[in-house]
Amino acid sequence: MGIHVQSLAVRPMKNKWASCSTRGNLNFNSELLILDRELSDYVIVHEPLHSIAPNHGRMWKSLMRAHLGDCEKIEALLREKQHQLGVAADGARP
Numbered sequence: 001m002g003i004h005v006q007s008l009a010v011r012p013m014k015n016k017w018a019s020c021s022t023r024g025n026l027n028f029n030s031e032l033l034i035l036d037r038e039l040s041d042y043v044i045v046h047e048p049l050h051s052i053a054p055n056h057g058r059m060w061k062s063l064m065r066a067h068l069g070d071c072e073k074i075e076a077l078l079r080e081k082q083h084q085l086g087v088a089a090d091g092a093r094p
């Protein structure tokens, strides 16, 4: 993806699927390990793209499509999972 990663961790997170600092420190919620692959891939692509595009605007969406194709269906499935698991959406909200 052409993104510099300073550190990467998978750990329990209460409120987010993932976080990414401006320094390139990536954290992923360990609950991603129990999700379907397409859902966890969505988050794994989603979060580091914020080091290029900080919000969910057109730039970010076009980068998401470049990596994952049409991902709107995956976004909807992920929202359902968020609801089921009680993970707040802010870390990697579609």
Ligand SMILES: [Zn+2]
Pocket: 046, 047, 050, 055, 056, 091, 092, 093
């Ligand atoms: Zn996001």
